[in-house]
Structures are given as structure tokens and as C-alpha cells.
Amino acid sequence: DAKTTQPTSMDCAEGRAANLPCNHSTISGNEYVYWYRQIHSQGPQYIIHGLKNNETNEMASLIITEDRKSSTLILPHATLRDTAVYYCIVRAGGNEKLTFGTGTRLTIIP
Amino acid sequence: EPEVTQTPSHQVTQMGQEVILRCVPISNHLYFYWYRQILGQKVEFLVSFYNNEISEKSEIFDDQFSVERPDGSNFTLKIRSTKLEDSAMYFCASSPRTSFDEQFFGPGTRLTVL
Numbered sequence: 001d002a003k004t005t006q007p008t009s010m011d012c013a014e015g016r017a018a019n020l021p022c023n024h025s026t027i028s029g030n031e032y033v034y035w036y037r038q039i040h041s042q043g044p045q046y047i048i049h050g051l052k053n054n055e056t057n058e059m060a061s062l063i064i065t066e067d068r069k070s071s072t073l074i075l076p077h078a079t080l081r082d083t084a085v086y087y088c089i090v091r092a093g094g095n096e097k098l099t100f101g102t103g104t105r106l107t108i109i110p
Numbered sequence: 111e112p113e114v115t116q117t118p119s120h121q122v123t124q125m126g127q128e129v130i131l132r133c134v135p136i137s138n139h140l141y142f143y144w145y146r147q148i149l150g151q152k153v154e155f156l157v158s159f160y161n162n163e164i165s166e167k168s169e170i171f172d173d174q175f176s177v178e179r180p181d182g183s184n185f186t187l188k189i190r191s192t193k194l195e196d197s198a199m200y201f202c203a204s205s206p207r208t209s210f211d212e213q214f215f216g217p218g219t220r221l222t223v224l
Binding site: 032034038041042044045046049091097098099100101102 | 215
């Protein structure tokens with residue numbers, strides 16, 4: 001699976017949009033971009049995934065650049081409960097496991 | 111909303127003892143996983159299980175580890191002879207139809223080996 005690079009930490013004001021970047025410059029054609037988050041020491045929680053088109057669900061939006069070398073997870077109206085570690089994971093077709101990095105620690109500021 | 115459950119939430123054991131961590135995946139899910147997270151470190155993949163057999167395992171998953179789906183609902187991880195370095199949070203996960211689907215994680219079992 002391709003390696004990802006994320007900032008170690010970010011802050012965002014409550015009510016604002018949180019934009020979390022991820023670099024995956026070595027991604028290959030059959031690899032999807034997944035985002036998970038982990039609140040405290042709870043089990044990781046799936047947020048969203050995509051291949052090349054932008055995706056949106058009730059939690060977030062995923063914007064993938066045209067060359068697929070980077071992506072941005074957008075939490076449109078961050079709340080205090082969104083404080084967590086966010087993981088960007090690139091996963092190849094047929095590869096079942098998720099390979100977690102160190103992620104971005106997002107802190108929502110009241 | 112269906113969820114993955116794990117028991118116990120915390121298990122304390124002596125080094126060399128056997129432990130069994132239990133998971134109830136979401137009903138009708140077909141793929142099952144175990145991950146672990148040593149305190150302050152990354153979440154690490156241990157093993158995946160599909161169609162009643164291991165489909166992939168990591169280097170961590172050595173002969174001391176085994177998994178089983180003894181009935182239609184439970185999925186267990188057994189550590190035969192625990193070591194101090196097995197102390198970690200163990201997360202079970204399941205996914206619905208294909209290996210591409212999102213994985214739903216349980217709350218974890220904190221294993222402490224003394």
C-alpha cells in the first residue's frame with residue numbers, strides 16, 4: 001500500500017470547517033483512500049473513502065486531487081466531539097488489512 | 111444501529127497464562143479482523159478471517175496466537191502464553207460484503223499482562 005503523510009496536529013475552532021490534508025504521492029490506480037478517526041482510546045471509526053471522485057456523506061466530504069496524489073477530509077461544522085486522531089489510509093484492491101500511521105491529532109477549540 | 115461488541119473490556123493476567131478475547135461482529139458481516147494498539151503506538155493489524163479461515167496475518171501473529179469462529183456469532187482471539195509485551199488494546203472489526211467495505215471496530219479489550 002502507498003505511504004501517506006499527514007500533519008502531526010491541527011487545531012480548529014468549533015463551528016468552523018476542519019480541513020485535514022493527506023499526501024499520498026505514490027498511490028497507484030487500484031488504491032482507495034480511506035479516512036478513519038479514533039477518539040481517545042476507542043476503536044477506530046470509519047468516516048469516508050473514495051477512489052478518484054469527490055465523496056460526501058453525513059459525516060464529512062473527501063476531496064481527491066485530479067492526479068490522486070493528495071486528498072483533504074473536510075468536517076463542515078466541527079464540534080468538540082470531533083476532537084480525535086484522524087487517519088488517512090491508502091488501501092489496495094484485494095488487500096483486506098488497514099495499515100494505520102500516526103495520523104493527525106485534531107483538537108477542536110471552543 | 112448494529113455494532114461490534116467485545117468482552118471483557120479489561121483483562122488482567124499473569125505472564126504465561128492463556129487468554130481468550132471475545133468479539134461479536136455485526137450480524138451478516140463476512141470479514142473479521144483483529145488489531146492491537148500498544149499504549150501510545152499505532153494501531154497494528156494482526157489477522158483477517160473469511161469463510162472460516164485466516165486470509166491474512168501479520169508478523170505479530172505468531173504461533174502463540176489463534177483465532178476461531180466457534181459458532182455463528184462469536185469471533186475469538188486466543189493468546190496461548192502471554193508475554194509482558196502482549197499488553198495492549200485489542201480491537202475486533204468486521205466488514206459486510208467485500209474486503210473493500212469499511213471496517214466497523216469494537217470498543218476494544220484492554221489486556222494487561224503482569
